[in-house]
Amino acid sequence: MLRIVVLVSGGGTNLQAIIDGIADGSITNTELAGVISNNKTVKSLERARAAGIFAECVSPKDYESRELFNDALLEKVDELQPDLIVLAGFLVKVPPRMVERYSGRIINIHPSLIPSFCGVGYYGLKVHEKALERGVKVTGATVHFVTEGMDEGPIIAQKPVPVEEGDTPETLQRRVMEQAEWILLPRAIDDIANDRVRIVDGRVVRG
Numbered sequence: 001m002l003r004i005v006v007l008v009s010g011g012g013t014n015l016q017a018i019i020d021g022i023a024d025g026s027i028t029n030t031e032l033a034g035v036i037s038n039n040k041t042v043k044s045l046e047r048a049r050a051a052g053i054f055a056e057c058v059s060p061k062d063y064e065s066r067e068l069f070n071d072a073l074l075e076k077v078d079e080l081q082p083d084l085i086v087l088a089g090f091l092v093k094v095p096p097r098m099v100e101r102y103s104g105r106i107i108n109i110h111p112s113l114i115p116s117f118c119g120v121g122y123y124g125l126k127v128h129e130k131a132l133e134r135g136v137k138v139t140g141a142t143v144h145f146v147t148e149g150m151d152e153g154p155i156i157a158q159k160p161v162p163v164e165e166g167d168t169p170e171t172l173q174r175r176v177m178e179q180a181e182w183i184l185l186p187r188a189i190d191d192i193a194n195d196r197v198r199i200v201d202g203r204v205v206r207g
């Protein structure tokens with residue numbers, strides 16, 4: 001059984017896709033041990049608690065420094081003893097110590113086809129604004145392992161999504177979520193839980 005901990009910052013629709021995937025059996029061999037948010041007011045914590053899952057907030061606002069917050073976050077994650085940490089719309093830079101300790105055991109969902117529209121400053125609606133500004137005709141989402149560099153880790157899966165005439169950042173974000181993110185992330189977790197992906201020479205291979 002793969003024990004996962006999900007880190008969130010916002011609405012938690014990706015978290016919901018994971019909860020639903022475990023409930024309906026499309027994600028197998030997986031147990032959701034807990035959800036941690038950096039933000040007290042978010043819907044994600046409600047979603048987790050409604051599903052009977054341990055959910056807690058660790059907010060940078062409650063700590064005097066980033067170091068102390070990082071320590072508290074890592075401590076909370078450690079307590080839950082995850083095999084895999086899933087960043088599902090987590091807008092905080094993952095503490096380097098966490099990346100080190102959980103090397104090859106942290107994944108992230110990013111709402112573009114990496115290496116386009118990713119890296120520092122590309123988060124949330126910004127990603128879709130930039131894609132529209134550039135006039136790309138296809139965008140999508142990427143699930144990847146997390147390494148020190150922002151959005152630079154080995155890519156597990158990607159899915160393209162068409163940009164349509166008249167799209168706004170909001171309509172494009174919604175389409176990318178519906179057509180890519182909510183499918184890709186649960187599938188990647190199922191693949192990891194069932195040993196279907198491995199990292200070889202910095203790249204993900206299947207089988």
Ligand code: GRF
Nearest residue numbers: 010011012013014089109111
């Ligand atoms: C998603 O677009 C995800 O790719 C990005 O942040 C958004 C989070 O949405 N990193 P939600 O909280 O899962 O609804």
